[in-house]
Amino acid sequence: MLEVKNLHVYYGQIHALKGVTFAVKKGEIVTLIGGNGAGKTTTLKTISRLLPSKEGEIVYKGENINGVKAHDLVKKGLIQVPEGRHVFPLMTVQENLDLGAYTRRNKKEIGQDLEKVFTLFPRLKERRNQLAGTLSGGEQQMLAMGRALMARPELLLLDEPSMGLAPLLVREIFGIVTEINKTGVTILLVEQNANMALSIADRGYVIETGRVVLEGDAQSLAANEDVKKAYLGG
Amino acid sequence: MAQQSKEKINWDGYLTLAGAILLVLVNVLLISGKMPAYYRGILGFVGINIILAVSLNLINGITGQFSLGHAGFMAIGAYVSALISIHLKWPLYLALICGGLAAAFLGIVIGLPTLRLKGDYLAIATLGMGEIIRVVLLNLDITKGARGLTGIPRTTSIYLVELVAFITIIFMVNLMRSTHGRALLSIREDEIAAEAMGINVTYYKVFAFAAGAFFAGVAGGLFAHLMGYIAPKNFDFMRSIEILVMVVLGGLGSITGSVIATIVLTILPEALRGFAEYRMVLYSALLIVIMLFRPQGLMGTRELQIEEVRKIFSGGGDKDARD
Ligand SMILES: Nc1ncnc2c1ncn2[C@@H]1O[C@H](COP(=O)(O)OP(=O)(O)O)[C@@H](O)[C@H]1O
Ligand SMILES: [Mg+2]
Numbered sequence: 001m002l003e004v005k006n007l008h009v010y011y012g013q014i015h016a017l018k019g020v021t022f023a024v025k026k027g028e029i030v031t032l033i034g035g036n037g038a039g040k041t042t043t044l045k046t047i048s049r050l051l052p053s054k055e056g057e058i059v060y061k062g063e064n065i066n067g068v069k070a071h072d073l074v075k076k077g078l079i080q081v082p083e084g085r086h087v088f089p090l091m092t093v094q095e096n097l098d099l100g101a102y103t104r105r106n107k108k109e110i111g112q113d114l115e116k117v118f119t120l121f122p123r124l125k126e127r128r129n130q131l132a133g134t135l136s137g138g139e140q141q142m143l144a145m146g147r148a149l150m151a152r153p154e155l156l157l158l159d160e161p162s163m164g165l166a167p168l169l170v171r172e173i174f175g176i177v178t179e180i181n182k183t184g185v186t187i188l189l190v191e192q193n194a195n196m197a198l199s200i201a202d203r204g205y206v207i208e209t210g211r212v213v214l215e216g217d218a219q220s221l222a223a224n225e226d227v228k229k230a231y232l233g234g
Numbered sequence: 235m236a237q238q239s240k241e242k243i244n245w246d247g248y249l250t251l252a253g254a255i256l257l258v259l260v261n262v263l264l265i266s267g268k269m270p271a272y273y274r275g276i277l278g279f280v281g282i283n284i285i286l287a288v289s290l291n292l293i294n295g296i297t298g299q300f301s302l303g304h305a306g307f308m309a310i311g312a313y314v315s316a317l318i319s320i321h322l323k324w325p326l327y328l329a330l331i332c333g334g335l336a337a338a339f340l341g342i343v344i345g346l347p348t349l350r351l352k353g354d355y356l357a358i359a360t361l362g363m364g365e366i367i368r369v370v371l372l373n374l375d376i377t378k379g380a381r382g383l384t385g386i387p388r389t390t391s392i393y394l395v396e397l398v399a400f401i402t403i404i405f406m407v408n409l410m411r412s413t414h415g416r417a418l419l420s421i422r423e424d425e426i427a428a429e430a431m432g433i434n435v436t437y438y439k440v441f442a443f444a445a446g447a448f449f450a451g452v453a454g455g456l457f458a459h460l461m462g463y464i465a466p467k468n469f470d471f472m473r474s475i476e477i478l479v480m481v482v483l484g485g486l487g488s489i490t491g492s493v494i495a496t497i498v499l500t501i502l503p504e505a506l507r508g509f510a511e512y513r514m515v516l517y518s519a520l521l522i523v524i525m526l527f528r529p530q531g532l533m534g535t536r537e538l539q540i541e542e543v544r545k546i547f548s549g550g551g552d553k554d555a556r557d
Contacts, residue, residue, distance in 0.1 A: 050429065074432025082430055088423035099420050102413065103432035144427075151432065 001026045001155055001186050002047070007056035009039075009046050016042045018210040019056070024155065024188050029181050031189045031197040031218070033231060034207035040190040041083050043207070044157050047188075048073055048080040060155070075103050077154030083163065083190075085144040089133025093124055096132050096143055100150025110150070116183075117146040120176055138169040145176070155186045162193045174200050194231035198222040206231075264392060274392055278460050280500045281395035282453050285402045287480040287492040289449035292406060294478065295486035296415070297442040298422025299349065300357045304450050304477050306364035307337040309469035311451025312458040313377055316386045319459065326389045330398075330455040337451025338444040340367075345443035349436065364474055371466040382465030383458075390459035398456060402449050406489050409445075418442055422487070483524060485531030495532055 002024040009017040017039050024030045032040050045051040047058055049070040058065050060078055068076075088096050097117060101110045118125040121142045127135065132143055141161050148156060158177065162170040170193065178200050181187050191197035198204055198218045206214035206227060214227065221227050260277065263269045269277075286304060293301045315333030318324050324332075348359040371377045378384075409415045417438050420428040429435045458464045480499050484491030502520065506513040524532070 048430065050426070069434070070429050071432045071434045074430075080430050082426055086424045086427035086430070088420055088427060090423055091419070095416070099416060099428075099431050099433075102417065102420075147427075147431070 001028075001061060002188065003057075003059040004043070004047065005057040005059070007043065007046060007058070008054045009042055009051060010054055016210055017046065017053075020207065020210070020212055022205045022212055022215065024186060026186055027181075027184070028203065029177070029187045029189060029201045031191055031194075031201040031204045032207050033191050033194040033197055033204055033221075033227075035192065035231070037209075038207045039210040040192075040207055041159055042210075044080060044083075044159050044188070044190055048078065048157060050080075074151050077152065078157070079148045079151045079153035079155070080157040081144045081148045081159060081161065083159035085137075085140045087132040087135070087140050087143050087147070089131065091132055092129050093132055093135070093143055094128040096147050097124070097128075097150050100147035103151065109152075113150055113152065117149050120149070120179060121146050138165050138173070141165065141173060142176075145173075145180075149180065149185075153185055155188065156180065158187065158189045160190055160192060162191060162196060170196055192231075194227065195222075261396075276501060276504055278390075278392050278395050280497055281392070281399040282457050282460070283477070283480065283496045283500050284399040284493055285395075285449055285453040285456070286477045287484065287496045288399075288402050288406055288489055289446045289453070290477050291481045291484070291487065291489060291492045292409075292418075292449075293442050293446040294481055295488070295492070296410070296422060297418045297439060298486075299439055299442065300353055301360040301443070301446070302357050302471075302474050302478065303344075303360035303364035303367075304446070305469040305471070305473035306360075306367040307341060307447040307450035308454035308457070308473070309364075309367050309371060309466070310337040310340055310447075311454030312464050312469065313371060313383065313454075314451070315455030316383055316458040316464060317376065319387050319389070320383075320385060326387075326394075326459060329459075330452050333455035333458075334448040334451040337454070338448035341444040341447030342440055345440045346436075349439040349443065361471065361474070364469075364471060368466045368469055368471075371469075377466075380466060382463055382467075384463050386458050386462050386464065388459060388462040390456050395456055395460065398452060403489060403493065405449075410489070414438070414441075419487070479521065483521065483531055488531065491532045 004023070005021050007017050007020040008015070020039070020043055022030070022032070032043060034040050042051065046053050047060075049065065049068060053066065060073075060076065063076075065073065065076075065078075073079075088099065091099070097114060101113070104110055123139055124142055124146050127139065132140065135143060145158070145161065161173050161177070165173065174196050177187060177189065189197055189201060198221055201218040203217050204215065204221045205212050206221065214221065214224065216224070222232070260269075264274070264277070286308060290301065290304045293299050293304075311330075311333035313333075314336040315329040318329040318332055319326065344360075344363050348356060348363075351359055372379050409418075417428070417433045420431070420433060421435055421438055425435055454469070457468070476499075480496045481492055483499065484493070484495030503513060503517050506516050509516055
């Protein structure tokens, strides 16, 4: 579904990605794990074309998307939930969700998807008329994910959904990620919380200072001594 | 939160009603010919300022792009339409539209490169643009430089100003009810999220800039044909600031707010004439007081006020329908 080949990205003089290569197959949950500043967000932003790449190729559903505009990817089913949630703070929950369906016109399907989102996130339904800026961090994360679902993603890019959340909430959110995956959405999950990410992922890649240093299926990565030492606190 | 917004809605509804009554009274006076010329003049400025403030609100308030160049767009519209009237003798409406289009074109040309800039940087770039326009007008032969352009046919009537102001407001209300309006608001709220939701952020920013510039250009044209005389000093930096103050005071993003603030701020300096040299001190002091008590502007930033106006216009006015 997604192939990223030898991606090089610069911020001015800073060489942030130094040849990142990985792939996501249809139906999978794949996780990119790595410490702060490893280049995870840069990778996601480059895939969703919010950042330009200097070198390398991004192939999505068989199409090279290097030249596609960020906003045009949404119609192709490639949706990103950006790091730090980025809800529209002065709009209500409902208005945020409506904007998720911005590129779609079929009112009936949109209505059905709204119901699905409310089933996945009952708390959003309770708070549909509340301003998004007044939600708690966990609720904002749910809203950001729900809003992305309103765009009918085929491939969903999640950037650190666990950031700043209490462990119980992280568990809840990751449970929902699994649910979303079961409905047929392929997921690329970026996380510092390697433990949780590997517990729900099929496969994983470890990224360090702009390079993929290790890859494998989730269980073997979780069992790997180096990964344990570096990211799993033991 | 809900409590607070309900209060705001009521306050908004009453104000709109009061505004409508005021408008009728003013027009009855106007049509009966009982209104002194001095007041007619002020009324003309109120209308022109409403067009300017509401259109700047589209750029600054609704789309969140901090522009300080509105007087520049107004100047382009004023000069282009005036020159067309003087030299080509086209009918007024064509001159006004051409002035608006010229301003919109400039908005696009300047908008494309500068809208990549954010916040303060965009403000400085648009400020620079406004000043460049003024300096160019000062130095061209056809504009007659600092002496100004005289002999513009005084074909603008107060009714026409009122009509265009009304059209501007209707355009904005309709825009805000459409998905385009949502897209513009989402850009103000969070650009990254807007782009991530598939909104073409650059397109909409340029659109807001161009549409705002168009109306400013038309306002400039009305101004030129109301006064019969224009000079670059009519369109200096302070003019941009005046319009900005109206928008900020009314509440960024609130159309009703812009209209009310414009009426108050246009009439206030005239009403304070009795205080002679203390006039501007009082005016400034009042501004400070209002901003202290309502830092979010008279109407706040939310767009639900616009929804209310729509309901009142469409005869509804059900205060709780939103919930
Ligand atoms: N806007 C930026 N300008 C300059 N350097 C940046 C910028 N964003 C990220 N970087 C650098 O790029 C590297 C990768 O950052 P990032 O992708 O955000 O890491 P991660 O998401 O894994 O924490 C870091 O060294 C970071 O300092
Ligand atoms: Mg990151």
